[in-house]
Amino acid sequence: MRGAERLGWRYLQVAEDTLIDLPGLEFKGKQWQPARSALNRAVKEGITFRLVHLADEPRAVLQQVRAISEEWVGDKGLPEMGFTLGGVDEALDRHVRAGLAVDADGRVHGVTSWIPVYAGNGEIEGWTLDVMRRRSDGFKHVVEFLIASACQAFRDEGARYLSLSGAPLARAGTDGDTRILDALLDKLGAALEPYYGFRSLHAFKAKFRPRYAPMYLIYRDExxxxxxxxxxARAYLPDAGLRDIPKLVRS
Known part of the structure; x- marks a missing residue:
């Protein structure tokens, strides 16, 4: 942030990125019990992990993925965010990888998608979590299973890290004289929490023992x-209309 300070600009931490370092990662020790349990239970229930390009999957798989995603969006009662989270259409991009949890009958229990992160030399050094969906009546620990399995798969491919994505409106602290905007973000975060679970998602990601990297908004003046x-507000809810506003402001 020193560059912003030199220019006389102000800044505010608006999110925290959650990063899992992959080289040498082994799910050993008490702190990794949730991940190990999810992997072991998946084996017992016949759930397998597949890392794929979603666009190459059979129509039956794509139909299940879309149904799971539509159910997730419908349960929220608000439009899907397009700025911080993608959807199935973005997951079909050829540069994106998808993790599928599938049982012996071909039933998809959950899906994640991963966006490549490029190093300065143009090579992929990591992957960022985008789509994360689960079937409501499926394998209970499918999200933990999908993330733990992705860690293993990308580690074996030589990736340096996975990002579980920045937790927007969830932050550990702020810098600078940002009381007004800080209060605005807290209010927006509290209003959206029942629908999108930013802060509960932030707590969920802690299961994977990530390191945190602050993400800042830089602005000129008040x-x-x-x-x-x-x-x-428009970034988080680009398709929200007048009918959605009461859901955000009601107590």
């Missing part, structure tokens, strides 16, 4: 705050 507030 005169920009009203426009920033509108932009943030």
């Amino acid at each position: 005169a920009d705050l009203p426009r920033i507030g509108v932009a943030i």
Whole structure:
């Protein structure tokens, strides 16, 4: 943030990225019990992990993935976010990898998608979690299973890290004189929490013992705050209409 300070700009931590370092990763010790349990239970229930390009999957698999995603969106009662989270259409991109949890009958229990992170030399050094969906009546620990399995698969491919994505509106602290915008973000986060679970998701990711990297919003001065507030709301809910507003402001 020193560069911003030199220019006289202000900054505010708006999220924390959650990073899992992969070289040498082994799910050993008490702290990794949730991941080990998910992997072991999946074996007992006949659930296997497949790392694929979703666009290459049979139509029957794609139909299941779309149904799982539509159920997830429908349960929220608000439009799906397009700024911080992608959907099935984005997961079909050829550069994106998808993790599938599938049982012996071909039933998909959950899906994750992973976006490549490129190093300065243009090579892939890591992967960022995007889509994360589970079947409501499927394998209970499927999300833990999918993430743990992805860690193993990408580790074996030589990736340096996985990002479980930044937890928006969930942060450990702030820097600078940002009281007004900080209060705005806290209010927005509290309003959206029942629908999108930013903070509960942040707690869930802690199961994977990540290291945290702050993510900042940089702005010129307080005169920009009203426009920033509108932009943030539109970024998280780009398709929200007038009918959605009462759901955000009701107590």
